[in-house]
Amino acid sequence: MYEFRFGGEVQQRPAPGSDQHTWGEYLYMRTNVSGIERAWWFHRVGCRRWFQAERDTRTNRVLRTGWPPLPGGVAGAVAASSAAGVAAGPGGSAAVTNAPPPPGNADAGGGDG
Numbered sequence: 489m490y491e492f493r494f495g496g497e498v499q500q501r502p503a504p505g506s507d508q509h510t511w512g513e514y515l516y517m518r519t520n521v522s523g524i525e526r527a528w529w530f531h532r533v534g535c536r537r538w539f540q541a542e543r544d545t546r547t548n549r550v551l552r553t554g555w556p557p558l559p560g561g562v563a564g565a566v567a568a569s570s571a572a573g574v575a576a577g578p579g580g581s582a583a584v585t586n587a588p589p590p591p592g593n594a595d596a597g598g599g600d601g
């Protein structure tokens with residue numbers, strides 16, 4: 489039993505009418521960045537809301553959390569972590585855009601858990 493549930497990295501949803509290749513990449517390909525990643529999380533034991541967190545996947549350290557859009561983008565988090573003496577990873581400049589929460593999660597409306 490975990491308080492938070494991982495919802496996957498934040499991605500840009502393809503435009504309606506995008507080709508099959510584009511949708512395939514969106515649905516199945518993951519960046520799996522080594523460095524700062526922005527991802528969806530679900531506070532399953534608590535307010536039961538989806539939020540975003542920026543986390544350094546090398547150290548599992550959470551840099552910041554919030555409801556989108558998070559101001560400053562990932563670049564801002566990289567700058568903040570650099571100021572704190574943490575080197576920015578190669579994935580730190582990845583483009584992050586707003587997207588709806590992942591659909592079809594089993595926890596939605598699941599009662600007390």
Ligand SMILES: [Zn+2]
Pocket residue numbers: 531534535536537
């Ligand atoms: Zn919460």
